[in-house]
Amino acid sequence: MTVVRHHFSPLQRLLHWLMAACVLAMLFIGVGMVSTIMPKYLQLVSIHKTLGIAILLLALIRLVTRLYYGTPPLPLDLPEPMKLAAVLSHYALYILMIGMPLIGWAMLSAASYPIVLYGGIRLPPILPQSDWLHAVLWDAHFYLAFVFFALILLHIAAALFHALVRRDGVFDSMATATGRDDVVPAE
Amino acid sequence: MYPPRSVLGSFLLIAVVIGGLAVAFAYTAGWLTPGRVTPDKVVDAFTPPGVDVLGHRRNHAKGICFTGTFEANGAGVALSRAAFFAQGRHPAFGRFNLGTPNPDAADATVRVRGLGLELSGADGEVWRMAMINAPIFAVSTPQEFYQLLLADGSKDPNAMTAFAKAHPEFAAFGAWAKDGPWTGSYAEERFNSLNSFVFTDGSGTDRTVRWSLLPQAQPVAVPVEELKKRGPDFLEHEITERIRSGPLRWTMIVTVANPGDPTADPTKAWPDDRRTVDVGTLIVQQIEAERDGPCRDINFDPTVLPPGMRTSDDPFPAARSSIYAKSFDLRTAEAKDYPRTATGAKP
Numbered sequence: 217m218t219v220v221r222h223h224f225s226p227l228q229r230l231l232h233w234l235m236a237a238c239v240l241a242m243l244f245i246g247v248g249m250v251s252t253i254m255p256k257y258l259q260l261v262s263i264h265k266t267l268g269i270a271i272l273l274l275a276l277i278r279l280v281t282r283l284y285y286g287t288p289p290l291p292l293d294l295p296e297p298m299k300l301a302a303v304l305s306h307y308a309l310y311i312l313m314i315g316m317p318l319i320g321w322a323m324l325s326a327a328s329y330p331i332v333l334y335g336g337i338r339l340p341p342i343l344p345q346s347d348w349l350h351a352v353l354w355d356a357h358f359y360l361a362f363v364f365f366a367l368i369l370l371h372i373a374a375a376l377f378h379a380l381v382r383r384d385g386v387f388d389s390m391a392t393a394t395g396r397d398d399v400v401p402a403e
Numbered sequence: 404m405y406p407p408r409s410v411l412g413s414f415l416l417i418a419v420v421i422g423g424l425a426v427a428f429a430y431t432a433g434w435l436t437p438g439r440v441t442p443d444k445v446v447d448a449f450t451p452p453g454v455d456v457l458g459h460r461r462n463h464a465k466g467i468c469f470t471g472t473f474e475a476n477g478a479g480v481a482l483s484r485a486a487f488f489a490q491g492r493h494p495a496f497g498r499f500n501l502g503t504p505n506p507d508a509a510d511a512t513v514r515v516r517g518l519g520l521e522l523s524g525a526d527g528e529v530w531r532m533a534m535i536n537a538p539i540f541a542v543s544t545p546q547e548f549y550q551l552l553l554a555d556g557s558k559d560p561n562a563m564t565a566f567a568k569a570h571p572e573f574a575a576f577g578a579w580a581k582d583g584p585w586t587g588s589y590a591e592e593r594f595n596s597l598n599s600f601v602f603t604d605g606s607g608t609d610r611t612v613r614w615s616l617l618p619q620a621q622p623v624a625v626p627v628e629e630l631k632k633r634g635p636d637f638l639e640h641e642i643t644e645r646i647r648s649g650p651l652r653w654t655m656i657v658t659v660a661n662p663g664d665p666t667a668d669p670t671k672a673w674p675d676d677r678r679t680v681d682v683g684t685l686i687v688q689q690i691e692a693e694r695d696g697p698c699r700d701i702n703f704d705p706t707v708l709p710p711g712m713r714t715s716d717d718p719f720p721a722a723r724s725s726i727y728a729k730s731f732d733l734r735t736a737e738a739k740d741y742p743r744t745a746t747g748a749k750p
Contacts, residue, residue, distance in 0.1 A: 244431050251433035251441045253545050253722040258706055258714060327731065328701060330529045336710055338527060345700055347738035354732050365428060369421050376420060380413035
């Protein structure tokens, strides 16, 4: 007998909402810290680096859970372009969740900055000092941050569209705190 | 089950959520508050019109690299648990520099001389410093510093007079700039941290300190008119020549604030009777042109501190860190414009 899954696994849901808060905070901290000369600059940079590494670790765990548990199927009546957008945007989000912290870490390495996280944890450089690598990575980190934020807005808009307009259970598959796969959500 | 809701209302709600997030993001980025002093604005304010600064630091643009050793005498352990203070020798390198955004400025036209320094510990600890020869700083806050840059760069001939009038704390720096002695050598300069930092000793006790490098060479005052006759690069020639007859030395002293001393305001000197500790000697052994030297690609960010040191209530190190980072981001992206060969040809 095949059970159709309607929900992400509890672990996936926990990781999703935890990372949602982290990534959103991360983007706001990033854009805020580069636009201030106030003493909070140092705290923001320290949190940014530490949270970045935390997101990298969480994203790697999440990637494993995604590969292991998969996803509930999208509604059969969802138009093909929307299905494609869903799939591609998820690829992009995973690439950014893993890529952005690595780019940041590599960028600091290429600048010969010591990489010190909150609590004095020191990370090794992952690249040798290099002007042009620093410049390329800095640009990538900067512009991809805006791409990331735009993608998150799109993701939220799509989630709300599923929840409020289509009411097709896609939002519930991630949102419901106690959702179990043997309970078919009310249509 | 969701309550029934009009499709229009749903789309409106989505628009409000997305729009709200976008506005919050724009506000955080400073796009909605044009009055905010950002690192970009300060860096822009540094850059004089008509000067080719591409590929160079946006301030302290002219400099020369050195390498050497920091020899700790062990006395600093009483102040900070930083490994650099335990008796021993630590690799050092740095940069003698001039406080000007113009990489081609004539040496005798620049009042402020600086020293950037990096000490590295065996276990990967790094301590970076950026000091200058002025005994105190010009203004009390980074925001005032930005106003000073604007006044200095203003076309209005009265802008600086107006600034000095509105900022009486500027007078002490102004007096030093006008009447303080000039020397003919980087080796004869005293370099001061100006900003205060907090040192933590092995027992966890915090002390707010400033530090200085005192030259072991005897300073000889030379009138600036005399220096102007020595050529545009006399400081670099002199230090390159001087090191041939032996290493150059500075004694590092750390001054401890008493409770109530103005630790947050670098325009205010601390009284002379404050406890000072001689912690060791900086020995400069080799001079290298910046274009080939180890200092070229380093951002001497004064907030790069080892365990046992941290920033204090002085607001400048954070501001300097944010502004130096911007300058570094710009110049690394302009590396192709940096004159890497002796002729200054751009590859």
